[in-house]
Amino acid sequence: MKSKLFFLLLAVMSLTLVLACSSEEVEEVATEVEVAKESKDDHEDHSTLEEVLERGSLKCGVNDNLTGFGVLTSAGSFEGFDIDYCKAVAAAILGDASKVEYVPLTASARFEALGSEEIDLLIRNTTWTASRDRDLGNDFTATTFYDGQGMMVYADSGYKTIEDMAGATICVLQGTTTELNLDDRFKSAGLDYTPLTFETNDPLQAAFEEKRCDGWTTDKSGLASKRAEFPAAAGGPEALVVLAETLSKEPLGPLTRDNDSEFYDVVQWVVFGLIQAEESGITSSNVAAMAADPKDPGMARLLGVPYGDGKVADFSFGVDPTFIQHAIKAVGNYGEIYEKHLTPLGLTREGSLNAMWTNGGLIYAPPFR
Amino acid sequence: MDIFIDKLSKLSRSQRNRNLFYQLLFLILVGFFANYLISKAMQLELTLSHFESRSGFGISHTFLKDYTSNDSRWSAYFTGVINTIRVSLVAIILATLLGTIMGVARLSKNVLFSTIAYLYVELVRNTPLLIQIIFWQIIFLKLPRITEALTFGSTVVVSNRGILLPYAKPNEDVNSNIFVIVLLFITIISFALSYYLNKKEDIDGKKLKIQNYNINGSLAGTFVFLILSVSTYFILQRPFVLDLPSLYQNSKGTYLQSGGFEFTPEFGAILFALVIYTGTFITEIVRGSIQSLSKGQTEAAQSLGLSNYQSMTLIILPQALRSIIPPLTNQFLNLTKNSSLSVVIAYPELFMVSRTIMNNSGRALPVFFLILFTYLSLSLIISLFMNFINRRVTRIGA
Numbered sequence: 001m002k003s004k005l006f007f008l009l010l011a012v013m014s015l016t017l018v019l020a021c022s023s024e025e026v027e028e029v030a031t032e033v034e035v036a037k038e039s040k041d042d043h044e045d046h047s048t049l050e051e052v053l054e055r056g057s058l059k060c061g062v063n064d065n066l067t068g069f070g071v072l073t074s075a076g077s078f079e080g081f082d083i084d085y086c087k088a089v090a091a092a093i094l095g096d097a098s099k100v101e102y103v104p105l106t107a108s109a110r111f112e113a114l115g116s117e118e119i120d121l122l123i124r125n126t127t128w129t130a131s132r133d134r135d136l137g138n139d140f141t142a143t144t145f146y147d148g149q150g151m152m153v154y155a156d157s158g159y160k161t162i163e164d165m166a167g168a169t170i171c172v173l174q175g176t177t178t179e180l181n182l183d184d185r186f187k188s189a190g191l192d193y194t195p196l197t198f199e200t201n202d203p204l205q206a207a208f209e210e211k212r213c214d215g216w217t218t219d220k221s222g223l224a225s226k227r228a229e230f231p232a233a234a235g236g237p238e239a240l241v242v243l244a245e246t247l248s249k250e251p252l253g254p255l256t257r258d259n260d261s262e263f264y265d266v267v268q269w270v271v272f273g274l275i276q277a278e279e280s281g282i283t284s285s286n287v288a289a290m291a292a293d294p295k296d297p298g299m300a301r302l303l304g305v306p307y308g309d310g311k312v313a314d315f316s317f318g319v320d321p322t323f324i325q326h327a328i329k330a331v332g333n334y335g336e337i338y339e340k341h342l343t344p345l346g347l348t349r350e351g352s353l354n355a356m357w358t359n360g361g362l363i364y365a366p367p368f369r
Numbered sequence: 370m371d372i373f374i375d376k377l378s379k380l381s382r383s384q385r386n387r388n389l390f391y392q393l394l395f396l397i398l399v400g401f402f403a404n405y406l407i408s409k410a411m412q413l414e415l416t417l418s419h420f421e422s423r424s425g426f427g428i429s430h431t432f433l434k435d436y437t438s439n440d441s442r443w444s445a446y447f448t449g450v451i452n453t454i455r456v457s458l459v460a461i462i463l464a465t466l467l468g469t470i471m472g473v474a475r476l477s478k479n480v481l482f483s484t485i486a487y488l489y490v491e492l493v494r495n496t497p498l499l500i501q502i503i504f505w506q507i508i509f510l511k512l513p514r515i516t517e518a519l520t521f522g523s524t525v526v527v528s529n530r531g532i533l534l535p536y537a538k539p540n541e542d543v544n545s546n547i548f549v550i551v552l553l554f555i556t557i558i559s560f561a562l563s564y565y566l567n568k569k570e571d572i573d574g575k576k577l578k579i580q581n582y583n584i585n586g587s588l589a590g591t592f593v594f595l596i597l598s599v600s601t602y603f604i605l606q607r608p609f610v611l612d613l614p615s616l617y618q619n620s621k622g623t624y625l626q627s628g629g630f631e632f633t634p635e636f637g638a639i640l641f642a643l644v645i646y647t648g649t650f651i652t653e654i655v656r657g658s659i660q661s662l663s664k665g666q667t668e669a670a671q672s673l674g675l676s677n678y679q680s681m682t683l684i685i686l687p688q689a690l691r692s693i694i695p696p697l698t699n700q701f702l703n704l705t706k707n708s709s710l711s712v713v714i715a716y717p718e719l720f721m722v723s724r725t726i727m728n729n730s731g732r733a734l735p736v737f738f739l740i741l742f743t744y745l746s747l748s749l750i751i752s753l754f755m756n757f758i759n760r761r762v763t764r765i766g767a
Contacts, residue, residue, distance in 0.1 A: 108728055135731030157622070164621040169429075169530065174712075174721065175728035180425045183438045195427040196635075197725070198715045203506060207715070210510040212529050212634065214623060 048263035060086035061119035064104035067225040081341040082123040084331040092323035097330035108175030122255040141268040146353035148246035150220035168214035169194040181248040209234040272365035273324035277333035284332035449722030457705040460643040468651020494649040502642040506714040509634030533614030536630035548608035563590025639711035658689040698755035
């Protein structure tokens, strides 16, 4: 009996010792510099770019229920504007646009999925905000679509502005900036309202169809997509109008994890590359011809091919220098992607923020140099 | 050195020593793992200080508590907690009633009753709760739209924005809080009185009489309660007045309904789903407990000439209660935890509100701890209460 107790004591003591020793270590590394250094080391251990190359596929967090941006079709494939960016990144890194594993995510689960390395890249109509950039452990790469929050109402309601909607019930998705912008807008106008907050779009739409709420607010792109496919039984697209007012700035784009600069750079420059391709007039159909005979040194740099007898300009992104070429081949330039997915929803590009900078829009890529 | 190795090999020959060694090794590994987790968690910010800041989002269902988006995140959080308690409490009471009735019906000699109870249990128990919640949401959304809302005079408004019933509201001219406190006192006094009178009757073994009139303790308590509360109501100059629901259009043409007690489709859906789902399990518990009693009990009750109703309420159920309470506690706990599923149908309970806060603040871990702690507290309170009842029931029965 005595010896048993003794061994138990010994075990407890050694455990305490182990914990004490290592907790000292924790205190030591607790200084800010060391923490920063450690977390940097942490990420150097497994850069997402290396991981993707090793795995041979890209895990892309997407929406599966937003026509035009990301939707799971009845044929079982993913389609949309955001999906094409997943494909473009996969084509740029792996040379094959089909090497994407799509992970459908809800709005409230998406950041956790990225942070916990469940996915490599998040392209799920996600708005770039300061607090998200700061607090959520991720980095916004670039804006692919300039959106703004809008309000959709029934045409027969007679609402023309937000000011008309005093006392209205508004359907909104949970865990989004939308919910906060909505409150800001109604609060600052001194209007009462009741928010009905849903976790996913399907029950929200069910409630809206039964006129449980007077308005439905989300990004205008999302509203356009929901309006376009509004069931005929509930009145079809004509029964709905999106109010002209824009409640907020909502720049959407792909996100990577913090401190993952190699992968971040690749994603960012794929986005810029597709914009530059449109500006230079390179499309998915003529990219092969352009690569064989680039018109100017700039185009040669973009496509990763030699100009004249010169050498290939290597940007050392850790991927093949022709990565933009692969991306264009797979999905086309920015304009082509937009035409294919967003124009059918009624989101006209001319005159909007998403027009080329040469046409008065905001779509602009830094130089490839 | 050789002696040392020799000793070591001798030591390792003993089964007991080897076991101890492995256990020690395992313990150290567990220690290292725990230490790793703790050190990782230390790097995160684990405080809840951000709960002091403005919440910035609205909540559709507020009960017993005023909340606006200008209030703190704590305020939003407690609004969610109250919503969870509200739906759980009402659902627990109704599910117990439904389960008891169905449990008795299940054993009824009437084929219609027993078949209905049987079908109810088998159909509802074998489908997922989440789907039932969505089902009830769709059903409630099929109520008339607000533009076609049904009104019954100015007493009831029925639409898919909510069913409004007449209710009491505080009179703005008078302090109504005093009335609530006084009412609480009156209730306690009345209960104490009826308890005392009933006890006295038991101990004396004869009816209490005042001037040849029989006095029943429970009746006397009710009488005192009514007299006192009504007179206080008028003495305090009507602290509560009738709140009738109304349906109207504002200047912009928006249909609005307000006033009275509001029963919203979201609350209705989660309440119905929880009551009907949990009711099946309670039905089976009640049936099992009744069947576990010796058949002699029913026969004895019958031979005493008691009616079916009397033998059920006086003989069978009181005895069955002893084996009903412990599994019933389980069901109550399940029901409370299942209420978090209402996140899918826009009923803003604890989990939903916390998730919104989590998303806005980006600090998932501490908020998750808070959610777990809150559900744990709710469960422990239910368990404590049920254990208290259990002790009473077992003691009285013994």
